[in-house]
Amino acid sequence: MGFLDPNATQFTGTVGDFTYYRLPGIDRIIVRRKGGVSKKRIKKAPEFERTRQNNVEFSGCAKVAAYIHDQLHPVARLADYNVFPPLTAIMKKIQLKCDTGNRGERNIRISRYRFLLEGFQLNRAHPFGGIIRQPLHASIDRERGTATIEIPPLMPGMNLFSPWKASYYRLVFSFGPIQDFMHDPQWDYQRCPYPRSRESAETPWVHLTQPTDRQTITMQLPHAAAEDETLMLAIGIQMGSPEPDGGIWGNAKQGAGMVLRVG
Structure with missing residues (x-):
């Protein structure tokens, strides 16, 4: 290239x-x-057996990356770059670490190395930590299927900095399970498990010059986490501008997000 x-x-x-x-x-x-090399030769020739095995496993990692991206909605739409390659790379690390099975059939047991997802940034130009410059405390209860986020008082110019000219902002959250991704002898990695649930939340729009009080956000899934599931909590900040009718419109490509906690 x-x-x-x-x-x-x-x-x-x-x-x-x-x-x-x-x-x-x-x-x-x-x-x-x-x-x-032609596709037909790669699919049939004996000398490309290892290539076919690698391609099958890579396709599985890519499918899981897309699955995680879907679970991150609506925070994922705040990303300012293509997050699929780095997510796929994380899944490949997990695949190589947690399964020593036959090449081309190795599972992706996210639950064993879920910590690799925590802190994943959805932005490069303006990361989330450069906008809200204070640690956010969050906890996940697997047995209850809940997530709790403590948002400190946000004060412009002290712990809240916006690189954009938009005059309003709000916080957005997503919370849901990610299942381990197992190889199927018949379907390879074609059958990606469908998420059992996904919860999202958002705070009201706030003018960028207005300080806010401390907030506690609680999100509840309709079930506890299964043994093969990882619960993922993401947070984002979205910028907005006033509309003629008095509403607030979320600005495209103005915001940032990250995976805040996994459990």
């Missing part, structure tokens, strides 16, 4: 044997040569 010279004419598309394209989170144009 290469990059187009920033001094050259900027464009995307295919020219000859090269394809020029962009990816979220990368501000340069990527250049890739077309061609390589």
